[in-house]
Structures are given as C-alpha cells and as structure tokens.
Amino acid sequence: MLEIDGLTARYGRAQILNGVSLTLGDNEVVALLGRNGAGKSTTMKSVMGLVRQTGGSIRHGGQEIRGRASHTICRAGIGYVPEDRRIFGELTVEENLEVGRRPAREGAPQWTTEHLFQLFPNLAERRRNLGKQLSGGEQQMLTIARTLMGNPSLVLLDEPSEGIAPVIVEQMANVISELKREGLSVLISEQNLHFAREVSDRAYIIEKGTMRYEGKFSDLDANPEISTKYLAV
Amino acid sequence: MGFYLAQLLTGLANASSLFLIASGLSIIFGVTRIVNFAHGSFYMLGAYLAYTLVTTLQGGIPGYWFSVLAAAVLVGGIGLVVELTILRRIYRAPELFQLVATFGVVLIVQDATLAIWGAEDLLGPRAPGLDRAVRLMGEPIPEYDLALIAIGPAVLAAIWLVFHRTRWGVLVRAATQDREMVGALGVNQAWLFSAAFVLGSALAGLGGALQIPREAVSLQMDLSIIGEAFVVVVIGGMGSVTGAFVAAVLISVLNAFAILIFPQVSIVLPFVVMAAVLIVRPYGLFGRPGSEHGGAEEPEQPLRLLDQRSTMVLLALVAMLAFSPAVVSDFTTILLVDVMVATLFAVSLHFMMGIGGMVSFGHAAYFGVGAYAAAMAVKMLGWGMLPAMALGPVAAALAALFFGWFCVRLSGVYLAMLTMAAAQILWGVTFQWQEVTGGDDGILGVWPAEWAKSDRVYFYLALVLCLGGIWLLRRVAHSPFGYTLRGVRDSRIRAEAIGIDTRFHQWMGFTLAGTLAGLAGVVFVFSKGSVFPDALSIGHSIDGLIMVLLGGIHALAGPVYGAMAMVLIEDWVSRLDYWRFIFGGIILTVVLLAPDGIAGGVRRLIQLVRRDAA
Numbered sequence: 026m027l028e029i030d031g032l033t034a035r036y037g038r039a040q041i042l043n044g045v046s047l048t049l050g051d052n053e054v055v056a057l058l059g060r061n062g063a064g065k066s067t068t069m070k071s072v073m074g075l076v077r078q079t080g081g082s083i084r085h086g087g088q089e090i091r092g093r094a095s096h097t098i099c100r101a102g103i104g105y106v107p108e109d110r111r112i113f114g115e116l117t118v119e120e121n122l123e124v125g126r127r128p129a130r131e132g133a134p135q136w137t138t139e140h141l142f143q144l145f146p147n148l149a150e151r152r153r154n155l156g157k158q159l160s161g162g163e164q165q166m167l168t169i170a171r172t173l174m175g176n177p178s179l180v181l182l183d184e185p186s187e188g189i190a191p192v193i194v195e196q197m198a199n200v201i202s203e204l205k206r207e208g209l210s211v212l213i214s215e216q217n218l219h220f221a222r223e224v225s226d227r228a229y230i231i232e233k234g235t236m237r238y239e240g241k242f243s244d245l246d247a248n249p250e251i252s253t254k255y256l257a258v
Numbered sequence: 259m260g261f262y263l264a265q266l267l268t269g270l271a272n273a274s275s276l277f278l279i280a281s282g283l284s285i286i287f288g289v290t291r292i293v294n295f296a297h298g299s300f301y302m303l304g305a306y307l308a309y310t311l312v313t314t315l316q317g318g319i320p321g322y323w324f325s326v327l328a329a330a331v332l333v334g335g336i337g338l339v340v341e342l343t344i345l346r347r348i349y350r351a352p353e354l355f356q357l358v359a360t361f362g363v364v365l366i367v368q369d370a371t372l373a374i375w376g377a378e379d380l381l382g383p384r385a386p387g388l389d390r391a392v393r394l395m396g397e398p399i400p401e402y403d404l405a406l407i408a409i410g411p412a413v414l415a416a417i418w419l420v421f422h423r424t425r426w427g428v429l430v431r432a433a434t435q436d437r438e439m440v441g442a443l444g445v446n447q448a449w450l451f452s453a454a455f456v457l458g459s460a461l462a463g464l465g466g467a468l469q470i471p472r473e474a475v476s477l478q479m480d481l482s483i484i485g486e487a488f489v490v491v492v493i494g495g496m497g498s499v500t501g502a503f504v505a506a507v508l509i510s511v512l513n514a515f516a517i518l519i520f521p522q523v524s525i526v527l528p529f530v531v532m533a534a535v536l537i538v539r540p541y542g543l544f545g546r547p548g549s550e551h552g553g554a555e556e557p558e559q560p561l562r563l564l565d566q567r568s569t570m571v572l573l574a575l576v577a578m579l580a581f582s583p584a585v586v587s588d589f590t591t592i593l594l595v596d597v598m599v600a601t602l603f604a605v606s607l608h609f610m611m612g613i614g615g616m617v618s619f620g621h622a623a624y625f626g627v628g629a630y631a632a633a634m635a636v637k638m639l640g641w642g643m644l645p646a647m648a649l650g651p652v653a654a655a656l657a658a659l660f661f662g663w664f665c666v667r668l669s670g671v672y673l674a675m676l677t678m679a680a681a682q683i684l685w686g687v688t689f690q691w692q693e694v695t696g697g698d699d700g701i702l703g704v705w706p707a708e709w710a711k712s713d714r715v716y717f718y719l720a721l722v723l724c725l726g727g728i729w730l731l732r733r734v735a736h737s738p739f740g741y742t743l744r745g746v747r748d749s750r751i752r753a754e755a756i757g758i759d760t761r762f763h764q765w766m767g768f769t770l771a772g773t774l775a776g777l778a779g780v781v782f783v784f785s786k787g788s789v790f791p792d793a794l795s796i797g798h799s800i801d802g803l804i805m806v807l808l809g810g811i812h813a814l815a816g817p818v819y820g821a822m823a824m825v826l827i828e829d830w831v832s833r834l835d836y837w838r839f840i841f842g843g844i845i846l847t848v849v850l851l852a853p854d855g856i857a858g859g860v861r862r863l864i865q866l867v868r869r870d871a872a
C-alpha cells in the first residue's frame with residue numbers, strides 16, 4: 026500500500042528527516058511512535074507533499090508519488106488528518122465535509138455524510154454550527170470525517186489522541202477499528218503508547234528523523250528498554 | 259434636510275462603485291494572497307471597454323446594460339490571461355514578487371490603453387433610461403446614482419449566494435482560511451486561484467464599466483482608485499466581502515459629509531480612517547489572522563559578512579566610482595548621483611524589509627520628508643546647505659518615529675498597508691498645504707552652496723553621504739541590534755520568550771531606515787534643485803520596492819544591483835515612446851526568469867559558468 030524508502034526532508038536549511046523507511050500493507054494499521062519533535066508529522070507531511078523532500082522514494086500502490094502536488098496525492102487515495110486539525114473555522118460542519126468530498130474511487134469504501142454522521146453522532150447534532158464553535162474532541166472527529174469524505178484507501182492520522190478527553194480517545198479507538206473493518210489502511214502517529222497498542226498491528230519508532238525500531242508490540246513489551254530509550258519523556 | 263439626504267445618497271452611490279472594485283480585490287487577496295496592484299488597471303479597462311461597446315452598439319437600454327456586462331466578462335478574460343501566463347508561474351515565489359509582477363502589469367496596461375484609446379479623456383454617454391434626476395425632498399438626485407445604490411447590495415447578495423450555495427464558493431471560503439489544507443483534501447488550487455482571479459477581475463471591470471456615465475474615462479483611473487480600494491479592503495478585513503461593503507459605505511458616507519466641513523479632506527480621509535481602524539482592530543473590521551500554513555516563503559538565509567575577495571571587488575568598484583568624474587562626462591556624473599541616491603534609498607528599504615521583516619509600501623514618505631525639510635530650511639529659514647542637509651534626516655527620523663510607533667503594532671500586509679496610509683497622509687499634506695510646501699508646484703531653486711556647485715564636487719559630497727549611509731546600515735545589520743532584529747523577524751514568539759522587547763526593536767529599525775531614506779532625499783533635493791510631492795508618492799515607494807525585490811531580498815548586494823538597474827533602465831527607456839510598456843516587460847521578465855532577484859540570478863549564472871568551466 027505504502028512504501029517509504031530513505032526519505033530525507035528539510036525545512037529551510039534544517040534537515041529534519043535523515044532517511045526514513047517504512048512500509049504499510051493493505052488493510053494494516055501501523056503506529057509511528059516517537060517523542061515530540063522526532064519527525065512523525067514531518068514524515069506524514071512529506072507523504073502528502075506538504076514539505077520539501079530532498080531524497081528517497083515514496084511509493085503508493087507501486088507508483089512513485091514523491092514530488093507530486095498534494096491534491097494529486099489525495100486523489101490517488103491518501104487521506105491526511107493533520108495533528109493541529111486545521112478545521113475551517115468559518116465554515117459549518119457540513120461545509121467542512123463538503124470541502125473534503127471527492128468522487129467514489131474503486132477499491133475504497135465510499136462514505137456519505139449520513140454514514141459519517143452515524144459514525145460520529147456528535148457531529149450530526151452540530152451540523153449547522155461553525156467549525157470554530159466545536160470542542161476539541163468534536164473538531165478531531167470533524168477532521169477525520171472530512172478526510173473520509175475523500176474516500177481514501179489509506180489514511181494518515183497524526184496524533185489523533187492528542188489533547189482530547191479520555192472518553193473521546195476511547196471513541197477514537199473505535200473509529201479506527203471501524204476503518205480497519207471497512208478495509209482501509211491506517212498510519213497513525215502517536216506518543217501515547219497505550220492508545221497505539223490498542224489500535225495498531227505493528228509499530229515503528231522514529232527518533233531525530235531516523236527509524237530506530239520496527240516490530241510487533243509484543244516484542245516492544247518484551248524489551249522495555251527500547252521504549253524507555255526512545256519514547257519515555 | 260434635503261441637502262443632507264442628497265449628500266448621503268451621493269455617498270452611497272460612491273460606496274457602490276468602491277465596493278465593486280474592492281470586493282474583487284478582497285476575493286483575490288483572500289484566496290491567492292496576492293496584493294494585486296493591477297486591480298486598478300482592470301477597473302480602467304472595464305471603463306474603456308464599456309465606453310467602446312456602448313458607443314458602437316448604440317442599443318438603448320438593453321445595449322447599455324449588455325455593454326456593461328460584456329465589459330466585465332472581457333476584463334475577467336484578461337484577468338484569466340494574466341493569471342495563467344504570469345501569476346501561476348510565481349505562486350511559489352515570495353508574496354512580494356507577485357506584487358512586483360502585478361505592478362509590471364499596471365505599466366503594460368497603461369501603455370496598451372494609451373496605444374488603443376489615445377491620451378484624450380473620453381466622455382461616455384449617460385445611461386439610457388436613467389439619465390435624469392428625480393427630486394427627493396426638493397433636491398435633485400441623479401437616477402443613475404439611485405441605480406448604483408441598488409446595484410451594490412445586489413452584487414453583495416449575489417456574491418454571498420455564490421459563496422454559500424455553491425461548492426466552488428465553499429472551496430473559496432475554505433481556501434481563504436487555509437489553502438494548503440484545501441489542497442491536501444484533493445482540490446487543485448491552481449484552478450481555484452484562476453477562478454477567484456477571474457471573478458475578482460470581472461468585478462473590477464464591472465465597477466469600471468458602471469462608472470462611465472459618472473466620470474470621464476481616463477488613463478489616470480487605475481492608480482487613482484487603487485489606493486482607496488486597498489484602504490477599503492484593509493478596513494473591511496482582507497478576504498472579507500461583507501467587510502469590503504461595510505468599509506466602502508463607511509468611507510464614502512464619511513467623505514460625503516466631511517468635505518462639507520473641510521473640502522480638502524478627501525485625499526487623506528480614507529487613510530486616516532484606515533489608520534484608526536487598524537490600530538483598534540489589527541486585522542480590519544471583519545478580518546482574521548490568516549493561517550500560518552502554506553507560506554511559500556523560504557526562511558531567510560543568514561547574511562554572510564563579505565569574504566575577502568568580495569571586499570576587494572567592492573573596494574575596487576568604489577574606487578572606480580570615486581575616480582569616474584575624471585573620465586566620464588558631466589551628464590554621466592549626474593546620472594551616477596541618481597544611482598547613489600537610489601541605492602541608499604533601496605538599501606534603507608532593504609534594511610527595513612530584509613533585516614527588520616517589515617514590508618513598507620510607503621518608504622518614499624521619509625525620503626520626501628528629508629527632501630522637503632531641507633528644501634524648506636533653505637527657502638524659508640534661509641539656512642545654508644550643510645545645516646539643511648543635517649535637518650533633513652532629523653525630520654525624517656521624527657516622522658518615522660511617529661508613524662513607526664503605529665506601524666510596528668501590526669505585521670505582514672497590514673503593516674505594509676499602514677505604511678502606505680502614513681505615506682498617503684504625508685503626501686496629501688504636502689500636496690494641499692500650498693502656502694508652506696508649494697503644493698503641486700513643489701519647491702524650486704534649492705541649489706548646493708557655492709563651494710559645492712560644480713557637478714564634480716557635488717558628486718563627491720553625494721558619494722560620501724550615500725556610502726556613509728550604506729556603510730552605517732551594514733554595520734548596524736551586523737551589530738547585536740541587527741541580529742536581534744533578524745531574530746524578531748524570524749520568530750517573534752521565540753524572541754519574546756527570551757525577553758526581547760520586539761516592538762521596540764522594530765520601532766528603532768523602522769526609524770533608522772526612515773532616517774537614511776531621509777538622507778537619500780537630502781542628497782536628491784540638492785542635486786535636482788527642486789522637490790515635488792511626487793517624491794512621497796506611492797509610485798516612488800513602489801520604485802523602492804521594485805529595486806529591492808528585483809535586486810533580490812536575500813542578499814545585501816541586492817538593493818545595489820536593483821537600484822543600478824532601475825536608474826539605468828529608466829534613464830534609457832524613459833526617452834522612448836511607450837517606455838512603460840518596455841519597463842513593465844523588463845520587470846515581468848526578471849520576475850519570471852529570476853524569482854530570487856538579480857542578485858540570485860547573477861549568483862546562479864556564476865555557478866552555471868563555473869560548473870561548465872570545471
């Protein structure tokens with residue numbers, strides 16, 4: 026589904042990614058773990074074509090997508106949920122969903138507003154409210170729903186559990202399971218090991234723009250020194 | 259009572275015209291972030307096209323309205339061409355480059371219009387069916403004004419419907435907030451930008467077309483409207499169409515009554531209102547801070563101190579300059595003084611923009627204040643040349659201290675607009691205060707002292723002053739103050755976190771830049787012997803911007819190249835017919851071929867040559 030190989034990227038003069046490699050299989054949920062500033066968001070933005078990548082390759086369904094414009098990457102079936110949500114605050118919930126709407130694509134589940142309102146009942150009640158009037162948790166739901174309106178086959182979820190109430194985190198975990206059941210692949214970046222373990226099949230650990238670990242959660246639990254070294258704050 | 263009603267209705271009719279052009283400008287800025295100086299040109303083209311259509315069709319009421327709409331559509335088409343051929347190629351360049359490119363378009367449209375329609379003002383026919391006046395409370399009110407009063411809100415409603423009831427409109431509103439995110443959601447921004455640009459241009463064209471029964475169609479329409487249109491957009495909040503409407507009404511109605519009390523107020527009133535609004539609401543009445551995401555600009559690269567070789571080259575150049583009067587003609591000597599004045603002016607603006615991170619659309623104000631202060635000291639106080647030369651920069655410093663205090667409270671485009679407002683206010687005062695400044699006639703006969711009368715001596719005096727000023731700015735740029743200023747430019751939040759008073763530093767940077775612009779003004783006034791309000795005009799401020807940006811903002815040498823190129827090109831082309839067309843073409847060529855300016859272009863050329871040689 027997604028193969029990243031030797032990816033390097035920079036902001037201005039600062040090199041942030043020093044050769045990141047990662048693969049994600051069909052219908053797999055994979056966690057990208059790492060401390061604050063490790064390069065998780067930059068990896069996701071690179072896939073979306075939102076930062077300047079300087080080298081390496083990003084292949085999606087066998088096709089090289091590195092260097093393409095971000096709207097074509099989205100149209101290829103990659104949905105992106107940014108960590109800072111980036112809701113359109115002056116648009117209503119329904120209008121936010123409208124911005125994300127894309128035609129149906131083969132090989133990916135098709136979402137409708139009604140279906141998404143079932144998945145996120147809070148949003149249904151607030152469909153005519155402006156984005157900026159929503160709570161943090163509701164905004165997080167809305168960004169995910171907005172991305173799903175594009176009928177992606179792969180979703181990049183950047184820290185979905187960050188800064189929201191525990192009840193909602195639980196709801197978020199259910200949503201991710203639902204996405205997997207629908208046949209989507211998900212790459213999820215997390216600092217919250219507990220949440221990541223609950224929803225994902227495998228994990229990568231990134232530190233200072235370099236991959237340090239790849240494997241199952243069971244191995245990670247068997248070797249606690251790894252998480253202490255790269256994840257503990 | 260009836261008189262005041264008539265005044266109010268005139269104000270509202272003006273508001274409608276102003277709204278049409280400002281709404282288009284606001285939409286274009288909101289979506290593309292382009293400060294479109296060519297918007298006034300679209301307005302002017304709308305008027306000329308409507309004039310031609312109306313007078314050739316002669317079709318009565320339907321003919322008139324068809325012509326108006328057709329002119330708007332045609333201008334939308336011209337907007338599309340400009341967007342596709344020029345702007346689309348430079349969306350990734352720093353925002354100010356696009357501004358310079360749109361200014362190139364202004365120049366080209368000016369001369370194209372002159373070539374097609376001639377220099378004479380054209381008097382359009384009245385609107386058929388609306389060519390009389392009705393009496394309201396005993397006062398005659400033109401029917402056409404009443405029609406305009408209705409058209410403004412109707413267009414507002416139409417835009418509102420498009421923005422809220424169509425998918426395209428929803429995308430435009432979303433892009434106004436966070437265009438990068440809209441792209442990540444699969445929307446091709448290029449087409450969104452084109453469409454917004456076309457709609458905006460068509461609205462400007464409509465505004466111009468509707469103007470033909472009210473005013474003569476002339477070549478001055480473009481720049482005369484653009485300042486006011488910017489003001490309306492800024493007061494309303496950039497990107498907000500409703501804001502543009504409210505601001506247009508506010509300005510026009512205030513103006514309609516203010517001129518009863520103080521007839522000269524028209525020129526400065528919009529700018530005073532804008533300054534007042536921005537100080538209370540830094541993003542305008544309906545505006546919001548834009549998203550930080552998706553800025554195209556690369557973080558500034560650190561300035562390097564000159565290495566030994568470049569220092570030698572520089573010294574050699576200065577030496578050549580110093581010896582040049584011995585070899586070249588007097589005419590060239592005078593031209594070289596122009597180059598030095600322009601260079602100091604550009605370097606001072608570069609200091610403010612490149613080092614201080616404050617873009618100015620009104621830097622000429624301080625140049626002009628310096629020039630006028632010196633001229634007035636000579637003419638009215640009978641001072642000698644040297645004391646007058648000392649007074650100029652001091653006066654410029656005081657003006658920069660005063661206006662800078664307001665400006666540094668804002669940032670980005672809003673700061674730039676406030677600098678423009680300040681300059682416009684000063685220009686208005688100079689222009690209108692006949693008894694003191696000579697108004698339009700300027701101040702004449704400001705010649706150097708007896709000992710400095712010869713072109714050569716004055717050349718050396720100018721050399722010392724301009725090089726001294728440039729040297730001072732360079733020293734400051736590499737002093738702790740300069741580094742702090744750059745820190746503030748790169749991250750205000752970080753600078754504040756470590757306890758730097760960011761506003762104070764910017765205020766001092768602003769003042770220093772203004773002072774040295776004033777010095778340039780002083781050297782200028784004694785070399786020309788006269789000064790006119792032009793010295794403070796928006797046009798002159800834009801010259802400064804063009805020099806800095808064409809030279810390249812990332813390099814300290816940039817403004818030097820820019821100023822040299824500007825003066826030499828201007829000297830060469832301004833003797834030709836249609837020089838604006840040529841000059842605009844040169845600007846566009848540089849912008850399209852070297853988006854990092856002449857300095858960047860030269861650097862890349864050298865690299866290319868070296869690689870070939872290796």
Ligand SMILES: Nc1ncnc2c1ncn2[C@@H]1O[C@H](COP(=O)(O)OP(=O)(O)O)[C@@H](O)[C@H]1O
Nearest residue numbers: 036039041059060061062063064065066067068
């Ligand atoms: N816009 C930016 N400009 C410059 N540096 C940035 C920018 N965004 C992030 N960085 C830097 O890149 C590094 C990685 O950041 P990020 O990918 O956001 O990490 P994570 O998502 O793992 O917390 C950090 O050191 C951060 O300071």
Ligand SMILES: [Mg+2]
Nearest residue numbers: 065066108184
């Ligand atoms: Mg992150």
